[in-house]
Amino acid sequence: MADGRLVPNVRTDKASLDYMEYLSASCKKHWSFLDAIYGVLPFFGMVLRSRAIQSKSKQERLKALALQVVSTQVSDEINIVRLIELAKQQQIYDIDIHLPYSLTDEQLVFIKGESKHSVVLSQRDEHLSVQIRSIQVM
Secondary structure, three states: OOOOHHHHOHHHOOEEEEEHHHHHHHHHOOOOHHHHHHHHHHHHHHHHHHHHHHHHOOOHHHHHHHHHOOOOOOHHHHHHHHHHHHHHOOOOOEEEEEEOOOOHHHHHHHHHOOOOEEEEEEEEEOOOEEEEEEEEEE
C-alpha cells in the first residue's frame, strides 16, 4: 500500500489568530516573577507549561501557547516570529493573522529574516497569511 493518497496530509491544518486578542490579554495579565521570565525567554515557559495543554487540538494548543509568548514588551515583528515558531512546533503550516494595521515591506522582510523556517508571507489589508515551508533556514 504505497499509494500516497492513503497517507493523511498533515500540512492541511490552518490556524486563524486575532493578534489584538493576544496583545489585549498580555496587557491585562498580572505578572509574576515566572511570567516575567517567560516574557523574556518565552520558549522556556512553553516547555514547562506545555504538558497542561497536550490533550487539546493543534489549533487550541497554538492559541494557548500564543497567550504565553505574545507580549507588549517586544515588537509586533518579534511577536509574529514567535507565532510562526509556535505554529511550526504544533505542525500547523498555514496561519492567518488578523492585525490591527497592515505591515510595511520592511517589517515583512524582518519577519522573514528572523524566522527559523522558510516562510511565504502575503498580506491583504490587515490580514497576514503565513505559509511555513518544511525546509529549515540556517
